[in-house]
Amino acid sequence: MSTAIADIHEAPAESxxxxxxxxxxxxxxxxxxxxxxxxxxxxxxxTFMFLVGGIAAVLMRINxxxxxxxxxxxxxxxxxxxxxxxxxVFFFLVxxxxxxxxxxxxxxxxxxxDVAFPKLNLLSWYIFVxxxxxxxxxxxxxxxxxxxxxxxPFSSTYSHTNVVLAALAIFIxxxxxxxxxxxxxxxxxxxxxxxxxxxxxxxxxxxxxxxSIIFILGTPVIAITLLLLGLERILHVGIFDPALGGxxxxxxxxxxxxxxxxxxxxxxxxxxxxxxxxxxxxxxxIFGYSFxxxxxxxxxxxxxxxxxxxxxxTGQSIYAGLVFSVLSFMVAIPSGVKVFNWTATxxxxxxxxxxxxxxxxxxxxxxxxxxxxGLFLASLAVDVHLNGTYFIVAxxxxxxxxxxxxxxxxxxxxxxxxxxxxxxxxxWARFAALVIFIGFNLTFFPQFMLGYMGMPRRYGIYPAExxxxxxMSSAGASILAIGYxxxxxxxxxxxxxxxxxGPNPWRAKGLxxxxxSPPPTENFLEIPIVTEDAYNYPVAGAARx
Amino acid sequence: MMGLIQFGLRGxxxxxxxxxxxxxxxxxxxxxxxxxxxxxxxxxxxFSVLIFSIIFYFMVKYRRRSDxxxxxxxxxxxxxxxxxxxxxxxICVVLFVWASSxxxxxxxxxxxxxxxxxxxxxxxxxxxxxxxxxxxxxxxVPAGEPIKLTMTSQDVIHGFSIPAFRIKKDVLPGRYTSxxxxxxxxxxxxxxxxxxxxxxHSEMIGWIYVMPRADYEAWLAGGEKSEPMAQQGEEIFNHYxxxxxxxxxxxxxxxxxxxxxxxxxxxxxxxxxxxxETLIRQALTDPNSxxxxxxxxxxxxxxxxxxxxxxxxxIAYVKSLGAEERTKAK
Numbered sequence: 001m002s003t004a005i006a007d008i009h010e011a012p013a014e015s016x017x018x019x020x021x022x023x024x025x026x027x028x029x030x031x032x033x034x035x036x037x038x039x040x041x042x043x044x045x046x047t048f049m050f051l052v053g054g055i056a057a058v059l060m061r062i063n064x065x066x067x068x069x070x071x072x073x074x075x076x077x078x079x080x081x082x083x084x085x086x087x088x089v090f091f092f093l094v095x096x097x098x099x100x101x102x103x104x105x106x107x108x109x110x111x112x113x114d115v116a117f118p119k120l121n122l123l124s125w126y127i128f129v130x131x132x133x134x135x136x137x138x139x140x141x142x143x144x145x146x147x148x149x150x151x152x153p154f155s156s157t158y159s160h161t162n163v164v165l166a167a168l169a170i171f172i173x174x175x176x177x178x179x180x181x182x183x184x185x186x187x188x189x190x191x192x193x194x195x196x197x198x199x200x201x202x203x204x205x206x207x208x209x210x211x212s213i214i215f216i217l218g219t220p221v222i223a224i225t226l227l228l229l230g231l232e233r234i235l236h237v238g239i240f241d242p243a244l245g246g247x248x249x250x251x252x253x254x255x256x257x258x259x260x261x262x263x264x265x266x267x268x269x270x271x272x273x274x275x276x277x278x279x280x281x282x283x284x285x286i287f288g289y290s291f292x293x294x295x296x297x298x299x300x301x302x303x304x305x306x307x308x309x310x311x312x313x314t315g316q317s318i319y320a321g322l323v324f325s326v327l328s329f330m331v332a333i334p335s336g337v338k339v340f341n342w343t344a345t346x347x348x349x350x351x352x353x354x355x356x357x358x359x360x361x362x363x364x365x366x367x368x369x370x371x372x373x374g375l376f377l378a379s380l381a382v383d384v385h386l387n388g389t390y391f392i393v394a395x396x397x398x399x400x401x402x403x404x405x406x407x408x409x410x411x412x413x414x415x416x417x418x419x420x421x422x423x424x425x426x427x428w429a430r431f432a433a434l435v436i437f438i439g440f441n442l443t444f445f446p447q448f449m450l451g452y453m454g455m456p457r458r459y460g461i462y463p464a465e466x467x468x469x470x471x472m473s474s475a476g477a478s479i480l481a482i483g484y485x486x487x488x489x490x491x492x493x494x495x496x497x498x499x500x501x502g503p504n505p506w507r508a509k510g511l512x513x514x515x516x517s518p519p520p521t522e523n524f525l526e527i528p529i530v531t532e533d534a535y536n537y538p539v540a541g542a543a544r545x
Numbered sequence: 546m547m548g549l550i551q552f553g554l555r556g557x558x559x560x561x562x563x564x565x566x567x568x569x570x571x572x573x574x575x576x577x578x579x580x581x582x583x584x585x586x587x588x589x590x591x592f593s594v595l596i597f598s599i600i601f602y603f604m605v606k607y608r609r610r611s612d613x614x615x616x617x618x619x620x621x622x623x624x625x626x627x628x629x630x631x632x633x634x635x636i637c638v639v640l641f642v643w644a645s646s647x648x649x650x651x652x653x654x655x656x657x658x659x660x661x662x663x664x665x666x667x668x669x670x671x672x673x674x675x676x677x678x679x680x681x682x683x684x685x686v687p688a689g690e691p692i693k694l695t696m697t698s699q700d701v702i703h704g705f706s707i708p709a710f711r712i713k714k715d716v717l718p719g720r721y722t723s724x725x726x727x728x729x730x731x732x733x734x735x736x737x738x739x740x741x742x743x744x745x746h747s748e749m750i751g752w753i754y755v756m757p758r759a760d761y762e763a764w765l766a767g768g769e770k771s772e773p774m775a776q777q778g779e780e781i782f783n784h785y786x787x788x789x790x791x792x793x794x795x796x797x798x799x800x801x802x803x804x805x806x807x808x809x810x811x812x813x814x815x816x817x818x819x820x821x822e823t824l825i826r827q828a829l830t831d832p833n834s835x836x837x838x839x840x841x842x843x844x845x846x847x848x849x850x851x852x853x854x855x856x857x858x859x860i861a862y863v864k865s866l867g868a869e870e871r872t873k874a875k
Contacts, residue, residue: 075744147741153718154701158667158743242719248702249717282607288621313704314715315722318652322645329637333630340629341621343596346603350616353604361600368596372589375637379644381651382582385711388704388739452582454568454708456739459747463735539618 018421018518033118034521039104040419041125046092046100047488049132052139053087054481056080060460061443061477067464077460078145079161085148087139090170091132093404094262097269098215099128099180101411102208104419106184108512108519109202111193111528116186124179131173138165147458149259152240152251156232164233167226174219177265181215184208193511195530199293202510202534203286206293207272210300214261214268217304222258225251249314256307264303266400267367268296270407271338274360277410278342279535280508281357282349286535288341295334302331312380313387321380328378335371339364354506355429359410362437366402370395373448391451397444409436409487416491417505421518422498428490436483442476509535571734571755572710573727574651579711581643588636651712654725658693661686662774662857665696665703665716668745670736671854675861677771682751684736686728687761693725695822695860699853704739707753715740721822728755778862781855790844793866799844800837804867811838825860 019036029037060080063071072080103121107114115121138144144166146155155163188209192201229251231237238244240251279286286292308316308324342364351357373395377383386392417423446469451457455466462470504513515524570576607616661684664671672680686692696705698718705724706713709732714724728734738749756764772780782788790799800810805820813836818824827835829851832844851859 074747078741078744078746145743149741151702151741154741154743158701242717248719282616283609284616284619287619288626291621291626313713314702315717315720318649321648325645326641329641332637333634336633337626337630339596341626343599343603344621344625346600346607348617348619349603349607350609350614351604351607352609361604364600365593365597368593369589372592375588375640376582376585379581379585379640380648381578381644382585383644384648384651384713385578385582385708387713388706389708449566452568453566454706454735454737456704456706456737456747458741461747463750538615540615 017520018516019521020421020518022521031122033114033122035103035107035115035118035121036419036519036521036523038121038125039100039102042095042099042103042128045125045129045132046095049087049091049135052136053084053092054484056084056087058477058481060084061474063460064462064470065474067462067467067470069461072460074460075145078147078458079143081458082144082147082166083139086144086166086170087135088400089148089262089266090173091135093266093400094177095128095173095180096266096404096408097273097411098184098208098211098265099125099176101204101273101408101415102184102269103180105415105512106187106205106208107191108418108515108523109205109510110188110191110196111511111524111530112187112191113522113524113527115183116191117183120179121183124176124183127179128173128176131169131171131176134165134172135169138162138169141165149255150226150229150251151255152229152232152246152248153243156229156239156251157241157243164230167230171223171226174223177215177219181212181219184212185216188212193528193530197530199290200530200533201293203275203289203292203296204269204272207268207275207296210296211265211268214265214300214303218258218261218265221254222262225254225258228254249311249316252311252314253307256310257304260307260310261300261303263396263399264299266404268299270363270367270404271296273407273411273414274342274363275338276510277356277360277414278345279537280414280506280510281354281360282346282351283507283537284345284349284535284539285533285537286341287344287347288337289534291337292341295337298334299331302327302334306331309378309383312383325378325380329375332371332374332378335367339368339371353430354413354426355433356410356414356506358430358433358437359406359413362433363403363406363410366398366406366437366440370398370402373398385454386451388456389451390447390455390457393457394444394447394451397447402440402444406436406440409433412491413487414506415512416494417501418512418517418519420495420498421501421516422494423501423505424490424494424498428486432483432486432490435479435486439476439479439481439483443473443480444476446470446472446476509537569709569730569732569734570711571728571730571732572707572712573729574647575709575711577647578651581647584643585640588640654693654723655691655727658691658725660693660695660861662861663694663696663705663716664699664853664857665705665738665742665749666699667701667743668738668749670705670738670749670751673774673854673857674765675774676765677773677777678765678768679771682736683754684751685754685756685761685764687758688728688731688755689758691725691727693723695721695723695857697721697826697853697857701742702740703742703749704737706737706739707734708737709734709753713739719826721826728753731755731757731760774858774861775865776862778855778858778860778865781851781859782862785847798841800840802863802866806864806867812836813838813840813842822860825863826856829856829859 019034063069063077142162144163145161146159146163228239232239238246240246240248275292306328308320309328312321413429450466450469501517503517511528662673670682672684696716698716703716705716710726712724712726714722732755734753736751736753790797791802793801793803795801809817809819811817830848832846833842836842
């Protein structure tokens with residue numbers, strides 16, 4: 001039994017065969033059913049999509065250096081922000097942590113050999129790649145200019161771009177989300193190792209469970225909504241366009257019914273990652289385990305009831321506005337609880353500052369600002385002024401980039417030695433984390449000010465008085481771009497030249513650290529038996545058994 | 546000393562010009578919205594600084610000194626968990642009550658408001674004053690008087706936003722939304738479209754000119770002569786012989802329209818509906834969906850026959866019928 005939770009320095013039998021070198025060749029990857037290889041397939045795919053979405057962002061920021069637009073025509077600008085939004089949301093952020101780290105870690109963290117349905121897992125990746133390919137075709141064949149929100153009747157009747165292709169791409173990719181969510185829920189329910197009770201689960205698993213439920217319940221709604229949009233656009237069935245007898249606000253209700261919970265699909269997994277990193281680098285049990293776990297579930301539930309806060313100025317009734325305002329304040333509380341518990345975890349810890357921890361601390365800072373500025377938008381009278389402005393853009397980038405992407409980077413750096421068996425140069429990694437943090441704030445903080453000043457979002461041309469802040473933002477974006485480029489270089493470098501990591505370079509707790517790096521295909525030579533809570537780090541004055 | 550202050554003020558002025566931090570507060574509600582905004586900013590700064598300082602303090606104090614050190618065991622006291630759940634909840638209650646009461650108050654235009662009609666279309670704003678003058682991408686209004694805007698769109702959804710007034714509302718096709726303001730500071734202010742509407746969305750902007758009453762009158766008198774909106778509506782009404790059925794004394798085949806605006810009427814379905822802009826529009830474009838109880842569904846549809854502007858003029862005319870009785874009743 002005690003060999004299962006083995007001494008952290010001792011690797012399981014070193015045969016030298018692991019999931020990476022057990023077979024070679026393109027076929028061995030394209031037909032793999034190993035959750036770890038599938039995770040890497042996703043990592044490659046979403047990194048590529050991130051680059052495409054990132055290039056669109058760079059072009060936008062260059063354009064905004066001049067009030068009259070420094071680079072592109074208005075139509076092109078409109079396509080750039082639409083492509084940026086659609087790709088980053090649906091083809092990077094939504095799958096980012098779940099499909100890569102989630103796929104890799106869920107079986108390893110709960111002591112299983114794979115997910116419940118390995119072939120379905122591979123199918124999910126193929127579906128995702130099909131969606132991504134349709135989206136890239138949409139971009140290459142002229143793009144789309146509706147914004148990622150596809151508001152009708154502009155998208156259904158007036159836009160002259162590839163709306164149907166973009167909607168189809170998201171529709172297809174949605175099935176990948178649904179199947180992945182299903183796979184994870186079943187895996188977490190049925191495949192936990194002996195002794196791995198619900199309250200011994202690492203908090204990453206709790207957050208993946210919460211986001212899987214949103215995947216399953218929310219994604220069908222966006223799929224149906226986009227299908228209806230396609231029906232109206234192609235067959236002129238009047239659903240959303242009032243000229244055809246439809247209701248344009250119906251689209252917004254349906255769209256946000258998915259897309260607000262989708263925000264939590266993007267942030268809940270990040271919260272899970274942070275809940276792993278903070279204890280690992282403080283060598284301490286997380287503070288308030290059950291509060292952090294239940295706050296994930298509370299967020300998942302309430303997130304389905306707040307969609308109307310996107311519609312405070314659309315002509316929705318005052319009473320609906322009041323109800324959605326209350327519920328939006330309510331969803332802030334569990335997020336606050338998490339921040340307080342993470343902070344308290346540091347108390348009397350043994351804290352070290354390797355790159356993953358820097359990302360985690362950066363996450364707490366940026367997520368705190370992003371969350372608190374959310375209160376502005378839940379406050380009805382203030383939202384009226386800020387809605388539709390750059391304040392919104394700044395707010396959700398603090399959550400989705402400052403939050404979700406920081407956590408994704410932190411998670412990749414934390415588990416990279418496990419995934420690849422190699423260490424990367426920590427000094428470079430810390431430097432990159434710092435550059436990203438500075439670049440991020442310089443990019444997005446000025447946008448809060450722009451929004452309060454009244455600058456509307458989705459403007460490729462703007463009044464001259466907004467130029468100073470826009471130039472600052474563009475300057476920040478160039479620093480941010482460098483910050484993202486550095487890790488791509490040293491992580492690739494480490495694949496070949498990085499020193500071997502050993503099974504547990506961080507001396508962290510958790511089943512994934514008890515097996516070799518990279519792990520064998522079956523993860524564990526022997527299925528572990530769990531006898532202790534998560535994050536059971538040794539403490540002073542207590543005997544370790 | 547004075548020179549120093551002057552120098553400081555000029556410096557601040559240059560900084561403010563290069564680096565503006567606050568839009569002008571030019572409406573009766575702007576100050577109240579800003580107070581709440583500053584309160585929220587205060588809360589954000591307080592909690593951010595609190596959390597950042599605690600993290601920073603712990604980072605330094607509990608930094609790992611040797612790789613073998615063991616941290617102390619810490620248990621999470623229930624009282625602390627409850628405290629940081631309940632205190633933020635209470636702050637949220639305060640924010641909700643404050644923001645909502647302000648919002649509800651700002652949502653109701655004063656009864657004495659002057660009504661101006663707005664039509665959004667790709668990519669310009671059409672505005673018409675009740676006295677008749679039309680404007681494009683510009684709106685002249687008198688300072689110190691409540692103005693109500695009744696808005697609709699001819700194509701896609703637009704957003705009508707005047708940051709200096711802290712007001713904004715989406716402008717939807719097929720229905721009417723409204724918004725009001727009382728500008729208190731003569732000047733020129735931005736008008737923006739804030740809902741993405743296609744190619745030239747970022748150029749669907751304009752100016753609001755707030756002028757003292759006398760200047761406004763001069764502006765009204767100076768423009769092209771035009772008839773009041775209600776009168777233009779009456780002409781359409783007569784041209785289409787609407788009065789053949791809608792006889793004023795109620796003896797026609799359709800209901801009399803005198804004094805119906807703003808009152809609930811019973812539909813043939815039994816549903817009670819307030820006669821407002823949206824109902825009148827619906828009666829024109831899809832009359833059978835709202836035909837009144839006691840009348841035969843014989844009204845033809847005028848879908849596609851009127852421009853949005855003509856519909857607004859007809860609405861202005863219906864409103865003007867029996868308007869005197871309405872004012873008397875009040």
